[in-house]
Amino acid sequence: MPRPKQISSGLFGCLAAVALLATIAVPQHRLLAEERDPPPRACPAAGTWMDPANGRRLSHQDVIASAAEAEIVLLGEAHDQADHHRWQLSVLAGLRAKTDRLVIGFESFPRSVQPALDTWVEGAWSDATFLRKARWSEVWGLEPGLYLPLFDFARLYRLPMVALNVERTLVSRVGQEGWAAVPAEEREGVGDPKPASTTYRFSLGKVYQQHVPARSKDGAHGEGEKLSLEEAMALPAFERFVDAQLTWDRAMAEALATARARSGAPQVVGIVGSGHLQNRHGIPHQLADLGVENVKVLLPMSPAAACETLNPGLADAVFVVERQDGPKRPRPRLGVIIETAEEGVRIRDVAEGSVAAAAELQAGDLVREAAGQALERHSELIEIVQRQAPGTWLPMRVQRGEETLDVVARFPTAFE
Secondary structure: OOOOOOOOOHHHHHHHHHHHHHHHOOOHHHHHHHHHOOOOOOOOOOOOEEEOOOOEEEOHHHHHHHHOOOOEEEEOOOOOOHHHHHHHHHHHHHHHOOOOOEEEEEEEEEHHHHHHHHHHHOOOOOHHHHHHHOOHHHHOOOOHHHOHHHHHHHHHOOOOEEEEEOOHHHHHHHHHHOHHHOOHHHOOOOOOOOOOOHHHHHHHHHHHHOOOOOEOOOOOEOOOEOOOHHHHHOOHHHHHHHHHHHHHHHHHHHHHHHHHOOOOOOEEEEEOOHHHOHHHOOHHHHHHHOOOOOEEEEEEEOHHHHHHHOOOOOOOEEEEOOOOOOOOOOOOOOOEEEEEEOOEEEEEEEOOOOHHHHOOOOOOOEEEEEOOEEOOOHHHHHHHHHOOOOOOEEEEEEEEOOEEEEEEEEOOOOOO
16 A cells, blocks of 8 residues: 655645545454454463463562572472372472572461471381371371472472361361360361451352252252352351361461471461462461461463463462372272261261161261271271272261161272
Protein backbone atom coordinates (compact mmCIF):
# COMPACT_ATOMS: atom_id res chain seq x y z
CA MET A 1 0.00 0.00 0.00
CA PRO A 2 1.51 3.36 -0.95
CA ARG A 3 2.29 5.63 1.96
CA PRO A 4 0.14 8.83 2.02
CA LYS A 5 1.94 12.09 1.35
CA GLN A 6 2.66 14.41 4.25
CA ILE A 7 -0.06 17.08 4.42
CA SER A 8 0.58 20.28 6.31
CA SER A 9 -3.02 20.95 7.16
CA GLY A 10 -4.04 19.43 10.49
CA LEU A 11 -7.54 18.70 9.24
CA PHE A 12 -6.42 17.00 6.05
CA GLY A 13 -3.77 15.11 8.00
CA CYS A 14 -6.41 13.67 10.31
CA LEU A 15 -8.65 12.75 7.40
CA ALA A 16 -5.76 10.96 5.67
CA ALA A 17 -4.96 9.02 8.82
CA VAL A 18 -8.59 7.97 9.19
CA ALA A 19 -8.68 6.87 5.58
CA LEU A 20 -5.51 4.82 6.04
CA LEU A 21 -6.81 3.11 9.18
CA ALA A 22 -10.10 2.36 7.48
CA THR A 23 -8.28 0.30 4.83
CA ILE A 24 -6.69 -2.01 7.47
CA ALA A 25 -9.28 -1.93 10.26
CA VAL A 26 -10.76 -5.19 11.64
CA PRO A 27 -14.57 -5.26 11.59
CA GLN A 28 -16.07 -4.18 14.91
CA HIS A 29 -17.92 -7.46 15.47
CA ARG A 30 -14.59 -9.32 15.22
CA LEU A 31 -12.95 -7.03 17.79
CA LEU A 32 -15.79 -7.62 20.25
CA ALA A 33 -15.63 -11.37 19.71
CA GLU A 34 -11.89 -11.43 20.39
CA GLU A 35 -12.38 -9.42 23.56
CA ARG A 36 -15.05 -11.84 24.75
CA ASP A 37 -13.19 -15.00 23.74
CA PRO A 38 -9.42 -14.58 24.13
CA PRO A 39 -7.32 -17.44 22.78
CA PRO A 40 -6.68 -20.16 25.39
CA ARG A 41 -3.46 -19.77 27.34
CA ALA A 42 -0.95 -22.56 26.90
CA CYS A 43 -0.56 -24.74 29.97
CA PRO A 44 2.80 -24.44 31.77
CA ALA A 45 5.32 -27.08 30.82
CA ALA A 46 6.58 -29.62 33.32
CA GLY A 47 9.91 -28.78 34.91
CA THR A 48 9.24 -25.05 35.17
CA TRP A 49 8.64 -22.61 38.00
CA MET A 50 5.68 -20.27 37.65
CA ASP A 51 4.70 -17.04 39.41
CA PRO A 52 0.99 -17.41 40.31
CA ALA A 53 0.63 -13.64 40.47
CA ASN A 54 1.14 -13.18 36.74
CA GLY A 55 1.69 -16.62 35.16
CA ARG A 56 5.27 -15.80 34.23
CA ARG A 57 8.04 -18.34 34.23
CA LEU A 58 10.66 -18.07 36.98
CA SER A 59 14.22 -19.35 37.06
CA HIS A 60 15.14 -22.04 39.57
CA GLN A 61 18.05 -19.96 40.81
CA ASP A 62 15.83 -16.94 41.49
CA VAL A 63 13.25 -19.01 43.37
CA ILE A 64 15.87 -20.66 45.57
CA ALA A 65 17.62 -17.35 46.23
CA SER A 66 14.34 -15.73 47.26
CA ALA A 67 13.36 -18.69 49.45
CA ALA A 68 16.75 -18.67 51.15
CA GLU A 69 15.93 -15.22 52.57
CA ALA A 70 12.78 -16.43 54.33
CA GLU A 71 12.58 -17.46 57.97
CA ILE A 72 10.34 -20.41 57.14
CA VAL A 73 9.87 -22.16 53.79
CA LEU A 74 6.80 -24.36 53.37
CA LEU A 75 6.94 -27.09 50.72
CA GLY A 76 3.59 -28.60 49.81
CA GLU A 77 2.83 -32.11 48.67
CA ALA A 78 0.19 -34.64 47.81
CA HIS A 79 1.29 -37.24 50.33
CA ASP A 80 1.25 -40.24 47.98
CA GLN A 81 2.91 -38.64 44.92
CA ALA A 82 6.55 -39.56 44.54
CA ASP A 83 7.32 -36.70 42.16
CA HIS A 84 6.31 -34.19 44.85
CA HIS A 85 8.79 -35.69 47.29
CA ARG A 86 11.55 -35.70 44.67
CA TRP A 87 10.85 -32.02 44.08
CA GLN A 88 10.97 -31.34 47.83
CA LEU A 89 14.37 -33.03 48.00
CA SER A 90 15.71 -30.86 45.17
CA VAL A 91 14.53 -27.69 46.93
CA LEU A 92 16.09 -28.85 50.20
CA ALA A 93 19.38 -29.40 48.38
CA GLY A 94 19.19 -25.89 46.94
CA LEU A 95 18.52 -24.33 50.34
CA ARG A 96 21.22 -26.44 51.99
CA ALA A 97 23.71 -24.95 49.51
CA LYS A 98 22.76 -21.52 50.85
CA THR A 99 23.00 -22.18 54.59
CA ASP A 100 24.37 -24.59 57.18
CA ARG A 101 21.58 -23.70 59.60
CA LEU A 102 18.67 -25.73 58.32
CA VAL A 103 15.90 -27.51 60.25
CA ILE A 104 13.34 -29.76 58.54
CA GLY A 105 9.84 -30.21 59.97
CA PHE A 106 7.50 -33.05 58.96
CA GLU A 107 3.72 -33.21 59.14
CA SER A 108 4.03 -37.00 59.08
CA PHE A 109 5.26 -37.20 62.70
CA PRO A 110 3.43 -36.29 65.92
CA ARG A 111 5.36 -34.56 68.70
CA SER A 112 5.43 -37.73 70.81
CA VAL A 113 8.00 -39.38 68.48
CA GLN A 114 10.49 -36.50 68.52
CA PRO A 115 13.11 -38.57 70.44
CA ALA A 116 13.13 -41.10 67.60
CA LEU A 117 13.79 -38.33 65.06
CA ASP A 118 16.67 -37.00 67.15
CA THR A 119 18.28 -40.43 67.40
CA TRP A 120 17.88 -41.06 63.68
CA VAL A 121 19.62 -37.82 62.74
CA GLU A 122 22.55 -38.73 64.99
CA GLY A 123 23.21 -41.71 62.72
CA ALA A 124 21.79 -44.55 64.77
CA TRP A 125 19.40 -47.31 63.66
CA SER A 126 18.52 -48.92 60.39
CA ASP A 127 15.60 -47.72 58.30
CA ALA A 128 13.36 -50.45 59.69
CA THR A 129 14.27 -49.66 63.31
CA PHE A 130 13.66 -45.96 62.79
CA LEU A 131 10.27 -46.53 61.21
CA ARG A 132 9.26 -48.82 64.04
CA LYS A 133 10.48 -46.45 66.77
CA ALA A 134 8.72 -43.54 65.05
CA ARG A 135 5.48 -45.59 64.83
CA TRP A 136 5.33 -44.98 61.10
CA SER A 137 2.67 -47.56 60.28
CA GLU A 138 0.45 -46.09 63.00
CA VAL A 139 0.92 -42.36 62.64
CA TRP A 140 1.26 -42.07 58.84
CA GLY A 141 1.01 -45.43 57.15
CA LEU A 142 2.03 -44.49 53.61
CA GLU A 143 4.76 -46.31 51.72
CA PRO A 144 7.92 -45.25 53.62
CA GLY A 145 9.97 -45.24 50.42
CA LEU A 146 8.23 -42.01 49.46
CA TYR A 147 9.77 -40.19 52.43
CA LEU A 148 12.99 -42.07 53.21
CA PRO A 149 15.11 -40.00 50.77
CA LEU A 150 14.11 -36.90 52.75
CA PHE A 151 14.96 -38.60 56.05
CA ASP A 152 18.29 -39.78 54.62
CA PHE A 153 19.08 -36.24 53.47
CA ALA A 154 18.55 -34.93 57.00
CA ARG A 155 20.76 -37.63 58.49
CA LEU A 156 23.45 -37.19 55.82
CA TYR A 157 23.95 -33.54 56.77
CA ARG A 158 22.96 -33.96 60.45
CA LEU A 159 20.08 -31.55 59.99
CA PRO A 160 17.57 -31.53 62.86
CA MET A 161 14.21 -33.09 62.06
CA VAL A 162 11.15 -31.75 63.87
CA ALA A 163 7.83 -33.51 64.41
CA LEU A 164 5.16 -30.93 63.53
CA ASN A 165 1.96 -32.84 64.16
CA VAL A 166 -0.17 -33.98 67.10
CA GLU A 167 -1.78 -37.33 67.77
CA ARG A 168 -4.74 -38.15 65.56
CA THR A 169 -6.77 -38.89 68.66
CA LEU A 170 -6.67 -35.18 69.57
CA VAL A 171 -7.82 -34.09 66.11
CA SER A 172 -10.50 -36.78 66.13
CA ARG A 173 -11.73 -35.61 69.51
CA VAL A 174 -11.88 -32.00 68.34
CA GLY A 175 -13.83 -33.14 65.28
CA GLN A 176 -16.34 -34.90 67.51
CA GLU A 177 -16.63 -32.43 70.39
CA GLY A 178 -15.21 -29.10 69.18
CA TRP A 179 -12.07 -27.28 70.30
CA ALA A 180 -13.67 -25.52 73.26
CA ALA A 181 -14.82 -28.85 74.73
CA VAL A 182 -11.27 -30.20 75.05
CA PRO A 183 -9.64 -29.12 78.35
CA ALA A 184 -6.48 -27.06 77.93
CA GLU A 185 -4.34 -29.68 79.68
CA GLU A 186 -5.43 -32.28 77.09
CA ARG A 187 -4.53 -30.26 73.98
CA GLU A 188 -0.88 -31.42 73.75
CA GLY A 189 0.28 -27.87 74.40
CA VAL A 190 -1.45 -26.41 71.33
CA GLY A 191 -2.70 -22.85 71.82
CA ASP A 192 -5.99 -21.37 70.65
CA PRO A 193 -6.00 -21.14 66.84
CA LYS A 194 -6.68 -17.89 65.07
CA PRO A 195 -10.20 -18.14 63.53
CA ALA A 196 -10.39 -19.15 59.88
CA SER A 197 -10.90 -16.44 57.32
CA THR A 198 -14.18 -16.32 55.42
CA THR A 199 -12.45 -17.61 52.28
CA TYR A 200 -10.86 -20.51 54.16
CA ARG A 201 -14.19 -21.43 55.72
CA PHE A 202 -15.76 -21.43 52.27
CA SER A 203 -13.06 -23.73 50.85
CA LEU A 204 -13.41 -26.07 53.84
CA GLY A 205 -17.16 -25.99 53.35
CA LYS A 206 -16.79 -27.33 49.82
CA VAL A 207 -14.65 -30.18 51.13
CA TYR A 208 -17.09 -30.91 53.95
CA GLN A 209 -20.09 -30.85 51.62
CA GLN A 210 -18.68 -33.77 49.64
CA HIS A 211 -18.61 -35.96 52.76
CA VAL A 212 -22.03 -35.11 54.22
CA PRO A 213 -24.63 -37.86 53.63
CA ALA A 214 -27.69 -36.97 51.59
CA ARG A 215 -30.70 -35.89 53.61
CA SER A 216 -34.27 -36.97 52.91
CA LYS A 217 -37.20 -34.56 52.99
CA ASP A 218 -38.08 -35.55 56.56
CA GLY A 219 -34.61 -34.44 57.70
CA ALA A 220 -33.12 -37.90 58.22
CA HIS A 221 -29.74 -38.73 56.75
CA GLY A 222 -29.75 -41.35 54.04
CA GLU A 223 -31.30 -41.41 50.60
CA GLY A 224 -32.29 -38.01 49.29
CA GLU A 225 -30.90 -34.84 47.82
CA LYS A 226 -27.33 -33.75 48.48
CA LEU A 227 -27.12 -30.82 50.86
CA SER A 228 -26.30 -27.46 49.35
CA LEU A 229 -23.10 -25.72 50.39
CA GLU A 230 -25.06 -23.32 52.58
CA GLU A 231 -26.94 -26.16 54.27
CA ALA A 232 -23.75 -28.14 54.88
CA MET A 233 -21.96 -25.13 56.38
CA ALA A 234 -24.92 -24.45 58.67
CA LEU A 235 -24.59 -27.84 60.38
CA PRO A 236 -23.05 -27.84 63.88
CA ALA A 237 -20.77 -30.65 62.74
CA PHE A 238 -19.21 -28.31 60.18
CA GLU A 239 -17.98 -26.03 62.95
CA ARG A 240 -16.27 -29.00 64.58
CA PHE A 241 -14.78 -29.92 61.20
CA VAL A 242 -13.29 -26.43 60.93
CA ASP A 243 -12.01 -26.70 64.51
CA ALA A 244 -10.23 -29.95 63.64
CA GLN A 245 -8.55 -28.39 60.60
CA LEU A 246 -7.47 -25.37 62.62
CA THR A 247 -6.03 -27.69 65.27
CA TRP A 248 -3.74 -29.22 62.66
CA ASP A 249 -2.80 -25.82 61.22
CA ARG A 250 -2.08 -24.27 64.62
CA ALA A 251 -0.10 -27.24 65.95
CA MET A 252 2.20 -27.27 62.94
CA ALA A 253 2.58 -23.49 62.91
CA GLU A 254 3.60 -23.49 66.57
CA ALA A 255 6.13 -26.27 66.01
CA LEU A 256 7.62 -24.39 63.05
CA ALA A 257 7.82 -21.13 65.03
CA THR A 258 9.46 -22.92 67.96
CA ALA A 259 12.05 -24.47 65.63
CA ARG A 260 12.77 -21.05 64.17
CA ALA A 261 13.37 -19.69 67.70
CA ARG A 262 16.25 -22.12 68.28
CA SER A 263 19.72 -20.80 68.98
CA GLY A 264 21.11 -19.21 65.83
CA ALA A 265 17.66 -18.73 64.30
CA PRO A 266 17.97 -21.49 61.68
CA GLN A 267 15.96 -21.49 58.52
CA VAL A 268 13.08 -23.94 58.90
CA VAL A 269 11.59 -25.95 56.06
CA GLY A 270 8.16 -27.54 56.53
CA ILE A 271 7.22 -30.70 54.58
CA VAL A 272 3.41 -30.62 54.70
CA GLY A 273 0.29 -31.25 52.67
CA SER A 274 -0.56 -28.56 50.13
CA GLY A 275 -4.03 -28.17 51.60
CA HIS A 276 -2.49 -26.61 54.70
CA LEU A 277 -0.71 -23.99 52.57
CA GLN A 278 -2.78 -23.00 49.54
CA ASN A 279 -3.72 -19.34 49.41
CA ARG A 280 -1.88 -18.90 52.74
CA HIS A 281 -5.05 -19.92 54.60
CA GLY A 282 -3.81 -22.67 56.91
CA ILE A 283 -0.32 -22.75 58.44
CA PRO A 284 0.78 -19.34 57.04
CA HIS A 285 -2.35 -17.77 58.55
CA GLN A 286 -1.47 -19.20 61.98
CA LEU A 287 2.23 -18.26 61.63
CA ALA A 288 1.22 -14.66 60.99
CA ASP A 289 -0.80 -14.75 64.20
CA LEU A 290 2.36 -15.94 65.97
CA GLY A 291 4.32 -12.99 64.58
CA VAL A 292 6.18 -14.89 61.84
CA GLU A 293 5.59 -13.04 58.59
CA ASN A 294 8.66 -13.86 56.48
CA VAL A 295 7.30 -17.13 55.13
CA LYS A 296 7.59 -18.54 51.61
CA VAL A 297 5.05 -21.01 50.25
CA LEU A 298 6.18 -23.23 47.36
CA LEU A 299 3.81 -25.76 45.81
CA PRO A 300 4.13 -28.60 43.27
CA MET A 301 1.38 -28.85 40.69
CA SER A 302 0.61 -30.88 37.58
CA PRO A 303 0.54 -29.09 34.19
CA ALA A 304 -3.25 -29.47 33.96
CA ALA A 305 -3.83 -28.14 37.49
CA ALA A 306 -1.43 -25.24 36.90
CA CYS A 307 -3.34 -24.38 33.75
CA GLU A 308 -6.74 -24.47 35.46
CA THR A 309 -6.23 -23.31 39.05
CA LEU A 310 -3.29 -20.92 39.05
CA ASN A 311 -4.41 -17.77 40.89
CA PRO A 312 -2.44 -14.81 42.25
CA GLY A 313 -2.71 -15.72 45.93
CA LEU A 314 -2.09 -19.44 45.61
CA ALA A 315 1.60 -19.45 46.63
CA ASP A 316 4.84 -17.52 46.20
CA ALA A 317 5.87 -19.90 43.42
CA VAL A 318 4.59 -23.10 41.83
CA PHE A 319 6.70 -25.85 40.30
CA VAL A 320 5.07 -27.81 37.50
CA VAL A 321 5.71 -31.56 37.76
CA GLU A 322 4.62 -34.57 35.76
CA ARG A 323 3.26 -37.38 37.87
CA GLN A 324 5.60 -40.35 37.99
CA ASP A 325 5.23 -43.71 39.63
CA GLY A 326 6.96 -43.95 42.98
CA PRO A 327 7.92 -46.81 45.27
CA LYS A 328 4.86 -48.91 45.94
CA ARG A 329 4.30 -52.36 47.33
CA PRO A 330 1.05 -54.30 47.47
CA ARG A 331 -0.39 -54.08 50.96
CA PRO A 332 -3.20 -55.87 52.75
CA ARG A 333 -6.05 -53.55 53.65
CA LEU A 334 -8.78 -54.26 56.15
CA GLY A 335 -10.76 -51.22 55.02
CA VAL A 336 -11.46 -49.49 58.34
CA ILE A 337 -10.69 -46.25 60.10
CA ILE A 338 -9.70 -47.08 63.68
CA GLU A 339 -8.61 -45.29 66.82
CA THR A 340 -7.34 -46.13 70.27
CA ALA A 341 -10.11 -45.75 72.84
CA GLU A 342 -10.18 -46.36 76.56
CA GLU A 343 -12.02 -49.63 75.96
CA GLY A 344 -9.70 -50.83 73.21
CA VAL A 345 -9.46 -50.39 69.43
CA ARG A 346 -12.62 -48.76 68.10
CA ILE A 347 -13.72 -48.89 64.46
CA ARG A 348 -14.82 -45.42 63.38
CA ASP A 349 -15.78 -46.24 59.80
CA VAL A 350 -15.91 -49.18 57.39
CA ALA A 351 -15.25 -48.75 53.68
CA GLU A 352 -17.80 -50.13 51.27
CA GLY A 353 -16.68 -53.25 49.43
CA SER A 354 -13.75 -53.78 51.81
CA VAL A 355 -12.53 -56.89 53.62
CA ALA A 356 -14.03 -55.46 56.81
CA ALA A 357 -17.40 -54.90 55.16
CA ALA A 358 -17.43 -58.49 53.91
CA ALA A 359 -16.71 -59.62 57.48
CA GLU A 360 -19.71 -57.54 58.60
CA LEU A 361 -17.67 -55.30 60.87
CA GLN A 362 -19.47 -52.09 61.81
CA ALA A 363 -18.62 -48.57 62.93
CA GLY A 364 -18.56 -48.53 66.72
CA ASP A 365 -17.26 -52.08 67.10
CA LEU A 366 -14.44 -52.61 69.60
CA VAL A 367 -11.77 -55.02 68.36
CA ARG A 368 -10.52 -56.84 71.46
CA GLU A 369 -8.30 -59.46 69.82
CA ALA A 370 -6.77 -60.15 66.41
CA ALA A 371 -4.89 -63.33 65.48
CA GLY A 372 -5.16 -64.38 69.12
CA GLN A 373 -3.40 -61.24 70.38
CA ALA A 374 -5.11 -58.92 72.85
CA LEU A 375 -5.19 -55.34 71.58
CA GLU A 376 -4.66 -52.12 73.48
CA ARG A 377 -3.63 -49.67 70.73
CA HIS A 378 -4.78 -49.35 67.15
CA SER A 379 -1.15 -49.56 66.00
CA GLU A 380 -1.13 -53.19 67.13
CA LEU A 381 -4.03 -54.03 64.82
CA ILE A 382 -2.34 -52.18 61.95
CA GLU A 383 0.84 -54.22 62.39
CA ILE A 384 -1.13 -57.49 62.49
CA VAL A 385 -2.99 -56.62 59.29
CA GLN A 386 0.28 -55.67 57.56
CA ARG A 387 1.62 -59.16 58.26
CA GLN A 388 -1.27 -60.85 56.45
CA ALA A 389 -0.35 -62.76 53.31
CA PRO A 390 -2.63 -62.87 50.25
CA GLY A 391 -5.48 -65.35 50.60
CA THR A 392 -5.20 -65.67 54.40
CA TRP A 393 -7.86 -65.32 57.10
CA LEU A 394 -7.63 -63.09 60.16
CA PRO A 395 -9.72 -64.13 63.19
CA MET A 396 -10.85 -61.26 65.43
CA ARG A 397 -12.87 -60.97 68.62
CA VAL A 398 -15.19 -57.97 68.54
CA GLN A 399 -17.43 -56.37 71.12
CA ARG A 400 -20.63 -54.83 69.78
CA GLY A 401 -22.62 -53.30 72.59
CA GLU A 402 -23.11 -56.03 75.16
CA GLU A 403 -22.41 -58.79 72.64
CA THR A 404 -19.04 -60.46 71.93
CA LEU A 405 -18.58 -61.75 68.38
CA ASP A 406 -15.95 -63.92 66.69
CA VAL A 407 -15.33 -62.52 63.22
CA VAL A 408 -13.08 -63.76 60.40
CA ALA A 409 -11.69 -61.30 57.84
CA ARG A 410 -10.81 -63.03 54.56
CA PHE A 411 -8.12 -61.29 52.51
CA PRO A 412 -8.01 -61.52 48.70
CA THR A 413 -5.52 -63.72 46.88
CA ALA A 414 -3.75 -60.64 45.52
CA PHE A 415 -3.23 -57.17 47.00
CA GLU A 416 -3.42 -53.94 45.02
